[in-house]
Amino acid sequence: MTSSLWWRGAVIYQVYPRSLMDSNGDGIGDLPGIIEKLDYIASLGVDAIWISPFFKSPMHDFGYDISDYRSIDPIFGHLDDLDRLIKKAHQLGLKIIIDQVLSHTSDQHAWFQESRTSRTNEKADWYVWVDPRDDGSPPNNWLAIFGGVAWEWEPRRGQYYLHNFLKSQPDLNYHCEAVQQQILDEVEFWLKRGVDGLRLDAITFCFHDEALRDNPAKPAEERKGRGFSVDNPYAFQRHLYNNDRPETLAFIEKLRALLNGYPGTVTLGEISTEDSLHSMAEYTAGNNRLHMAYSFELLAEKVSPAYVRETVENLEKNLTEGWSCWAHGNHDVVRVLSRWGGETPTPAMAKLFNTLLLSLRGSVCTYQGEELGLTEAVIEHHKLQDPYGITFWPMFKGRDGCRTPMPWHKTAIAGGFSDSENTWLPVSESHREFAVDVQEHEAGSVLNHYRDFIRWRKQQPLLLEGNIRFVCDSENVLAFYRYTGEQRLLAVFNFSGEAQQFTLPESGGMPVYASPAQTMALAANNRITLAPYGSQFIRF
Known part of the structure; x- marks a missing residue:
């Protein structure tokens, strides 16, 4: 490489x-x-x-x-x-x-502060400004991801500006x-x-x-996505004209x-x-x-x-x-x-x-x-803290739950993240037992x-750049080859909490890695046993 x-x-x-x-x-x-x-x-x-x-x-x-x-x-x-x-x-x-x-x-960007002042300043067309309809309403039906319409009125220009996210995040005009x-x-x-x-x-x-x-409407059965579920009207549209x-x-x-x-x-x-x-x-x-x-x-x-x-x-x-x-x-x-x-x-x-x-x-x-x-x-x-979560609470609780401070030391103030107990988001008490100093x-x-x-991965060229081909249809087991030329590495994963038997698709393999660590051996019938939530890698 x-x-x-x-x-x-x-x-x-x-x-x-x-x-x-x-x-x-x-x-x-x-x-x-x-x-x-x-x-x-x-x-x-x-x-x-x-x-x-x-x-x-x-x-x-x-x-x-x-x-x-x-x-x-x-x-x-x-x-x-x-x-x-x-x-x-x-x-x-x-x-x-x-x-x-x-x-x-x-x-608050200086570009927008200038652009919003008039229709004739040097940065007048740096953002997406549009006149209202005859009845004063926004120019179309576009919606913002964080809730509500994607247009905000600016009285100094007598126009709307586009914001696909918060109204405090005006869209630049790339035209x-x-x-x-x-x-x-x-x-x-x-x-x-x-x-x-x-x-x-x-x-x-x-x-x-x-x-x-x-934007055209989206059928109810298709209104899904990462945070854009039915509680957010953003999911009601196909975003063909304000995106991509x-x-x-x-x-x-x-x-x-x-x-x-x-x-x-x-x-x-x-x-x-x-x-x-x-x-x-x-x-x-x-x-x-x-x-x-x-x-x-x-x-x-x-x-x-x-x-x-x-x-x-x-x-x-x-x-x-x-x-x-x-x-x-x-x-x-x-x-x-x-x-x-x-x-x-x-x-x-x-x-x-x-x-x-x-x-x-x-x-x-x-x-x-x-x-x-x-x-x-x-x-x-x-x-x-998250404006997204504050708007859609309690149906959608926002993104704060994945943003809490890292737990470095189980018993330290703020989990070792800070010398202050007053952190921007609270340190999760449930995270302390998983702190770095514990797991080390x-x-x-x-x-x-x-x-x-x-x-181990760094020593496996097939995992870094090899092709991929799936070989198993199972409710609980996922298996695929990573391969290039004649070299093949079979990766097998058990998605269940019970041990699973898996028959290899070919003979002659050599087990090279298992998680959790276990004695890796192929049975006479070319089968392996996967531990609950375990994985194994076999080289051919």
């Missing part, structure tokens, strides 16, 4: 900076806190870190509403802190990927060439500072339909051309559309668009062997040229162990889910705390299993 392709098969550890480590006792994680924990992250064996936004922001959406693309928000530190972070990460062999939120800004060039300049600022890649948030929302056509417009691809090509001038840098695009698999293929086609597409398909509420097989096979069928990046958790969804593990999730399940994720073809984004087997934290209503000393802990498997 060449250095320019370091990202193929890489494991990328997502850091949510507010919640990793607080270095100054204000109850909020920060860049110096990340620096303090870089040795720990490197010890996991991961290849890169994706850091969620740390830019200047009023924090209405906790950093995804940027008011200055080139400044660090004071709660996180300063530019020299980021420089130190990049330097130390590189010394440890870690790449740094930063979030770039390019489709919209904060309404304006000056906006595109300015955004490329903002991106290059960070490339020059030495970042190794960009995770492109909401990248499919950059362009809108200039004809402002209404064809012009976006041309801008992506401009962005890729910029990164080509910084060898070894990479783009990871968040792709969420009405047909995400088709869009992922489009956005990664050829060698002039995105390097990787971030898949949402495993962020589902429940999974089964059949679901995983169907999902991966569909992606493989569509993504003929591109490269996928799998995730089963992030800062926007209920923690994977609570989603997939049912009412009584166990460490064995956490090991299975992590092993599966790390065995699929593609790169991997793993969210902080998944290496500990953390479950979703329960947050009392009066302690909620348990040979069979989720944490040490995570490290061990990544260490």
Whole structure:
């Protein structure tokens, strides 16, 4: 693997900076806190870190509403802190990927503050401004993800502006060439500072339909999605005209051309559309668009062997040229162990889910705390911070439950996350028993299993870049080959809490890895026994 392709098969550890480590006792994680924990992250064996936004922001959406693309928000530190972070990460062999939120800004951004003042100022067309209908209502039926219509009235201009998210997150007008060039300049600022890649948030929302056509209705049986269930009217529409417009691809090509001038840098695009698999293929086609597409398909509420097989096979069928990046958790969804593990999730399940994720073809984004087997934290209503959850409570409780501070020390104040008990979100008491200092000393802990498997994975070229082919139809067992040429590695996973017998599809295999650790032997009838929530790998 060449250095320019370091990202193929890489494991990328997502850091949510507010919640990793607080270095100054204000109850909020920060860049110096990340620096303090870089040795720990490197010890996991991961290849890169994706850091969620740390830019200047009023924090209405906790950093995804940027008011200055080139400044660090004071709660996180300063530019020299980021420089130190990049330097130390590189010394440890870690790449740094930063979030770039390019489709919209904060309404506190200087660009919007100028744009809203009149229809004739220099930035008058930098945002999406539209006249009202004759009756004063918004120009069409577009809805915002976080609730309500996607249009907000601005009396100074006598027009509506578009916001696909919060009303404090106005959408930039990418039909304006000056906006595109300015955004490329903002991106290059960070490339020059030495970042190794960009995770492109909401990248499919950059362009809108200039004809402002209404989105068509979606049948009731199709109203589902990650947080967009029937309690959110956003699920009632097919978002054809405010998302995933064809012009976006041309801008992506401009962005890729910029990164080509910084060898070894990479783009990871968040792709969420009405047909995400088709869009992922489009956005990664050829060698002039995105390097990787971030898949949402495993962020589902429940999974089964059949679901995983169907999902991966569909992606493989569509993504003929591109490269996928799998995730089963992030800062926007209920923690994977609570989603997939049912009412009584166990460490064995956490090991299975992590092993599966790390065995699929593609790169991997793993969210902080998944290496500990953390479950979703329960947050009392009066302690909620997420505007999404506050709006839709109690049908949807928001994203705070997956964003609580990392538990570093079982008995320390705030679990070792901060010197202050007044943390921005409460430390989950249920997480203390899974703290890093506890698991470090348990040979069979989720944490040490995570490290061990990544260490073994690095020595398996087939898991890094091999093809994938499924070989089993079973209610409880998932099995697939990772292969290239004549070399094959069979991965088998037991999704049930009872031991399962599995007959290998061919003879001559050699067991090479099992979780939990056990004596690996093939029975005379070419069968293996899978422990409850266990996995095995057999080389042919």
